Amino acid sequence: MVSAVSLAVSATLHTPVNAEEYKASERAVQLAQDNMLIDTHIDVPYRLTEHWEDVTKATASGDFDYPRAVAGGLNVPFMSIYIPAQLEQTPGASKQLAHRLIDSMEALAWRAPEKFAMAYDVADVEEQFEQGLMSIALGMENGSPMEGDMANLKEFYDRGIRYITLSHSLSNHIADSSYDIRRQWDGLSPFGKELVKEMNNIGMMIDISHVSDDAFWQTLEISEAPVIASHSSLRRYTPGFERNMSDAMIKALGENGGVIMINFGSTFVTQAANRYRDMINQQIEQVKAKYGEDSEEAKAQIAELQKDNPFPYATLEQVLDHIDHVVKLIGIDHVGIGSDYDGVGDSLPVGLKDVSTYPNLVQGLLDRDYSEADIKKILNENLLRVWREVEAYAEQH
Numbered sequence: 050m051v052s053a054v055s056l057a058v059s060a061t062l063h064t065p066v067n068a069e070e071y072k073a074s075e076r077a078v079q080l081a082q083d084n085m086l087i088d089t090h091i092d093v094p095y096r097l098t099e100h101w102e103d104v105t106k107a108t109a110s111g112d113f114d115y116p117r118a119v120a121g122g123l124n125v126p127f128m129s130i131y132i133p134a135q136l137e138q139t140p141g142a143s144k145q146l147a148h149r150l151i152d153s154m155e156a157l158a159w160r161a162p163e164k165f166a167m168a169y170d171v172a173d174v175e176e177q178f179e180q181g182l183m184s185i186a187l188g189m190e191n192g193s194p195m196e197g198d199m200a201n202l203k204e205f206y207d208r209g210i211r212y213i214t215l216s217h218s219l220s221n222h223i224a225d226s227s228y229d230i231r232r233q234w235d236g237l238s239p240f241g242k243e244l245v246k247e248m249n250n251i252g253m254m255i256d257i258s259h260v261s262d263d264a265f266w267q268t269l270e271i272s273e274a275p276v277i278a279s280h281s282s283l284r285r286y287t288p289g290f291e292r293n294m295s296d297a298m299i300k301a302l303g304e305n306g307g308v309i310m311i312n313f314g315s316t317f318v319t320q321a322a323n324r325y326r327d328m329i330n331q332q333i334e335q336v337k338a339k340y341g342e343d344s345e346e347a348k349a350q351i352a353e354l355q356k357d358n359p360f361p362y363a364t365l366e367q368v369l370d371h372i373d374h375v376v377k378l379i380g381i382d383h384v385g386i387g388s389d390y391d392g393v394g395d396s397l398p399v400g401l402k403d404v405s406t407y408p409n410l411v412q413g414l415l416d417r418d419y420s421e422a423d424i425k426k427i428l429n430e431n432l433l434r435v436w437r438e439v440e441a442y443a444e445q446h
Contacts, residue, residue: 071365071400073408077415081122081408085178085429088126089188089212089310089385090258090280091404092392094150095131105161112390112397115164117405118183125174125184125429126404127279128154129392130210132191134219134226143193144201151208154185169209171436188256188279191217192224197240199247211436212254212279215241215264224268225261227291236263237271245271252443254436257281257302258312258387262291265298274442275306275435280387282317283371290323296378303379306438308431310387311371315396317389318363318371322396325361329354365400369413372427381423385432386410 073081093104093113102108107116118126130150136142158165168174168184177184187209195201195213205213215224215237223241225232234241245268248255255276257265268276284293294302294309302309315322333351340347375384390397390404400409414424 071406071409071412073412074415077412078122078408080411080415080421080424081428084122084425085124085174085433086122086407087174087385087429087432088123088388088390088404088407089277089432090129090190090312090387090392091126091390092129092131092190093126094128094153096391097153098150105157105164112388112403114404115161115183117403120405121403121407123183123404123407124178125168125186127186127188127212130187130189131392132189132193132217134191134193134217134221137193137219137221141196143191144196147189147194147205148208151187151205151210154187158185167209169211170440171433174433186211188212188214188254190214190256190279191221191259192241192244193217193221195223195240195244197222199243202244202247202251202253206251206253210253212256212277213248214256214258214279215244215260215268217259220261224264226259227261228259229261232261232263234264236261236267242267242271246273248272249274249439249442250446252440254439259292262295262298265294266301269301269305272305274439275308276302277307277432277435278302278309278387280312280389280392281309282312283374285374286318286367286371287316287320287323290317293317299375299378299383303383306435308383308385308435309375310385310432311368311375312393313368313388313390313397313401314393315361315363315398316393318367318398319361321361322363325358329358332358360396362396363398365398365409365413368398368401368410369417372414373417381426382431382434385427385429 096111104114108114130147132143158167165185166177166182168186174184189210192213192215216226218228220226220229220233224237225234256279257268257276258278258281282293284295287293336350337347372384
């Protein structure tokens with residue numbers, strides 16, 4: 050889920066997706082269908098709190114529903130238990146919302162047991178893949194429901210949470226956020242440092258998406274198991290955007306054995322999209338100052354400005370550039386898919402507009418001479434390796 054500071058979430062009408070621009074081959078479609086496909090960050094739960102639809106069937110809005118997911122070959126969506134950062138200011142609010150969102154995913158699996166099943170470990174996703182069921186795995190985006198009490202970690206583990214994004218758009222009681230100019234902890238809080246250790250011990254993946262650079266480095270120093278970036282892209286292509294990962298961080302992630310799951314949102318993929326809203330908003334403020342905020346002239350000028358400066362969507366090729374660069378830096382074993390579908394509003398790249406379009410990504414990888422073995426690593430094997438290693442560490446401690 051993208052921060053409010055960079056992009057508001059909005060539902061988008063489901064229309065035929067870029068059929069003219071991209072057409073995956075039968076081979077690409079078959080690779081997506083035959084192999085387990087894991088996406089570690091899809092924001093369906095929070096989307097449904099704002100506008101409920103039955104995603105077991107085709108929906109008029111959003112980026113995910115069951116028919117489109119099946120068409121795209123998606124087998125294991127990690128559904129994001131997204132907790133808005135400001136809720137930490139209200140005692141109990143984060144924890145309550147987290148439980149409600151988990152309830153909603155359990156209800157989804159209960160309503161359509163022929164389509165979905167909850168998944169709590171690697172064995173579950175492998176067994177359910179063989180059964181033709183879509184596994185609903187859970188990741189918590191923002192650790193604020195921990196509320197400074199380690200007992201809550203166990204409670205949410207027992208409910209199925211298998212990774213926690215330590216912070217979100219504001220620094221919290223665990224870690225500083227890459228979006229927050231206040232660095233109250235200079236990385237991790239004392240509780241956050243203990244939480245990292247306990248997440249290792251309990252068998253929960255640590256997600257360093259959203260955290261500040263200092264929090265990232267401290268997490269890697271403490272964690273005895275590989276960590277993930279569940280939905281991040283590369284700072285190389287978005288200079289100055291701390292939310293993405295630098296080359297040095299990616300190299301360290303590789304040494305840790307972790308994996309970066311590439312975010313598809315255009316603002317994560319290209320500098321032009323990343324800076325677009327700041328540029329447009331500055332011009333809009335100038336128009337309002339000149340003509341008066343509510344004047345008809347200002348409204349006309351703003352409409353013209355937005356028409357003449359459409360949002361610069363990223364492309365599938367630019368998403369592939371991020372994958373290529375990770376592979377160049379640290380090898381094929383450390384990259385995967387963390388699309389952020391239903392979390393980045395109307396900012397998805399041309400060619401990757403919803404969960405039906407994963408075959409386009411596979412086609413792009415084939416076109417760039419990735420082998421089928423390499424593609425399987427990106428689709429599932431890299432994330433499963435980390436998940437297994439996290440499980441194994443917990444079994445030994």
